Amino acid sequence: MLGAALDAQELQAALGDSEKRYADAARASNDGLWEWDLTGGPAWISDRARSLLGLGASALPALDELGWAHPDDQAIVSTALGQALSRRDEPVRIEFRADRGGDHRWLQLTAVGTAEGTAPVSRLVCSVADVHQRRLLEEQLREAAMFDHVTGLPNRRLFLDRLTSVLNQIRRRPSRSCAVLFLDLDGFKLVNDSLGHLHGDELLGVVARRLTAEIRSTDTAARFGGDEFAVLLVDPDEGDLAMIAGRIQQRVREPVLIEGQQVSVTASVGITVSGAQVREAEALLREADAAMYHAKATDRGSVAFFDRTMHAEAGDRLRLLNELRIALTEEQFVVHYQPIVPLDGSPVTHYEALVRWQHPERGLLLPGAFLPALESGPGMVELGTWILDQVGAQIATWRAAGHDASVAVNLSHREFWNPGLAESVARTLRRHGLSAHNLVLEITETVMLTDVEAARRVMSDLRTIGVRLSIDDFGTGQSSLHTLREFAVDVLKIDGGFVRGMESDPQLAELVTVILELGRALGLDVVAECVETPAQERLLRSMGCSKAQGWLYGKAMPGAEAGTMLGTPGRSASPERAAAAT
Structure with a gap:
């Protein structure tokens, strides 16, 4: 009897230690626990389980009472508990929403049916864990993905x-x-x-x-x-x-x-x-x-x-974009220079830089064949930065040969609004040892008038560096005299469409005259573009235009060829071209 009593005492102590370890583990995991004895014995539920399920201090629901689960989830909870009862010692795990008086919280339920020996399941042991934050995060990730x-x-x-x-x-x-x-x-x-x-x-x-x-x-x-x-x-x-x-x-x-x-x-x-x-x-x-x-x-x-014909167009467009990516990587582009000629016979010292694509299969391509495709993406800024550096290197080469020249570089709207524009320009001047007067930046009226205040800030940063600014294709936009005064530009370029049509259209001729007078009033240089015939040149000179560019004086040409015109009188620089144009 004494031995039996000592064995019972030892067993009770072991059971107490086991229950304490069980409770400590539950607290450490922050899970809620409860048990149902299917033979009629006492049921038990932890305080943590009561809190997670939203139950009162004394509540212990029966196995078939699922009011603690969200109505939409009660079916899956019932199914899970039924599976645990039929699958001895095999855990069943689901996630459901607890209905806590309107406060729905996601929980994870794990249920295991146990029994002694080979007897049927007699106890159902369950745990619940709070997975609400994880479910919310998953929902956010799912929404972000969709x-x-x-x-x-x-x-x-x-x-x-x-x-x-x-x-x-x-x-x-x-x-x-x-x-x-x-x-x-x-x-x-x-x-x-x-x-x-x-x-x-x-x-x-x-x-x-x-x-x-x-x-x-x-x-x-x-x-x-x-x-x-x-x-x-x-x-x-x-x-x-x-x-x-x-x-x-x-x-x-x-x-x-x-x-x-x-x-x-x-x-x-x-x-x-x-x-x-x-x-x-x-x-x-x-x-x-x-x-x-x-x-x-x-x-x-x-x-x-x-x-169906649009499939071919789409294929051509995709092929062009792929080729352009390769062209940017392999630097397949070249810069040509078109002279801007003084009409009073002064020496040529100024050019406009125009990009060309030396396509490995199609030969030399003009901007219209590839720039529209580039303008929709970041490649335009990449190309613009490369052009600026090439122009800087060419001007430095001319200066080393004893010729001081300036070059106008066109800025697309993506380049103009690129936050790194001013620093890129300053870096180019420093890298090639150039003065600010060697560079003119051309923008269109449309870009300038998109946001007048922001454009003024960008142009002020450029003027601080010292580079000159030109408005390209002047007359095709909506700028006003007041706007021009505010922007403090240096050059107006008369759109080529006006120049080509002014001989036959008196209204266009009058418009060119007005632009020239506007330029004089504001103290700006005015350049006429697309001059192709001696008659156009004569008409422009009679209107008081001082500078022009176009095929009459020379097409855009590589830097070495353009350099041979530096220092030569503009109007006599290429008499054979003038004769051919006539």
Whole structure:
């Protein structure tokens, strides 16, 4: 009896130690624990489990009472507990929401049915862990993977999922149909570069809300990144597609007030329909994208419906972009120089730099063949930086030969609004040991007037360096005398279209006269572009124009050839060219 008593005491002590370790482990893991004895014995639940499940201090629900689970999750909890009862010693794990008086919290339930020997399950041991923060994070990640964080619209992935689902329905029911509209915002990059990315995102948000307001709840509007959007129309009337696209375009181009300034963009739209032969979602999207590029190339802000010929255009465009990436890496570009000639016979000292692409298969390509493709991406800034460095090196070469020259370099809108422009210019001057007067930077009126205040700051930074500034294609924009005075530019370049037509059109001749008088009044140099005939030169001289450039004096040529004209009288620099032009 004494031995039995000592054994019982030792067993009780061991049991106490085991329960303490069990409780300590539960506290360490921060899990809630409870047990059901299926033979009628006492049930037990920890304080942590009561807290997680939202139970009262004395509550211990029966096995078939699941009021502590969210109504939508009670079925899966019941199923899990049933599986634990039927699968001896095999844990069953699920996640569910606890219903805590309106406060729903995600928990992880682990249930194990146990028994002695080979007997049926007699006890159900459960634990609950708080996984609410992890579930919230997973939901955020899932949303980030499916939705655009700037506009809140579905992204490309979710759009394709929904398009795929609709196409599967169309395969089952051929009477159904869908259409995809692909939109690209015209002018957004200019706004984004001039006003900054935060304000660009604000504009994108406005466009997204307008798109959503123009479509039905069964349709989907999505943003693919940058300034590209897509719209999925389910079971549309194909005869109304052009009208729907026009209505969307009208809403998009309505002005938006940003930072006290009215900003507006237009949208080029490509449309394709599912048709009798249902394609895959990616194929349908490529068709709408090809139609959009066709619309953009034909007339910005227009609408185009897809046809098969656009596949070839899309292939050519993709091939061109790939070739341009290689060209930038391998420096396949060259800079040529066109003389700007004094009409009073003074020596030639000034040129305009014009880029060419020395294509390995197609030969020397003019800017019109490749610059439009580059302007839509960061490659334009990369090319501009390279051109600036090449021009600096060429001027240094001429100076080493005893000729002091200046060169005008055109800036695209992406280059002008690039935050590193002023430093890039200053670095080029330092690297090649040049003076600021050796460089003239040309911008267009359109770029300058996108954001007058921001443009003034950029131009002030450039003027601080000492470089001169020129307005290219003057007369084609909307600048005013007041604006010109504020910008403090040095040179006006008369658009070549005015020069070519002034002999036959008195109004154009009068306009050229006005620009020349404006330049004199503001103390600016005025250069006439695209002078091709001696008659045009004579007319310009009679109007008081002092400088000109064009084929009459020479086409753009490599640096070494252009250098031979330095210091020679402008009007007699190339008499054979003048004779040929005549």
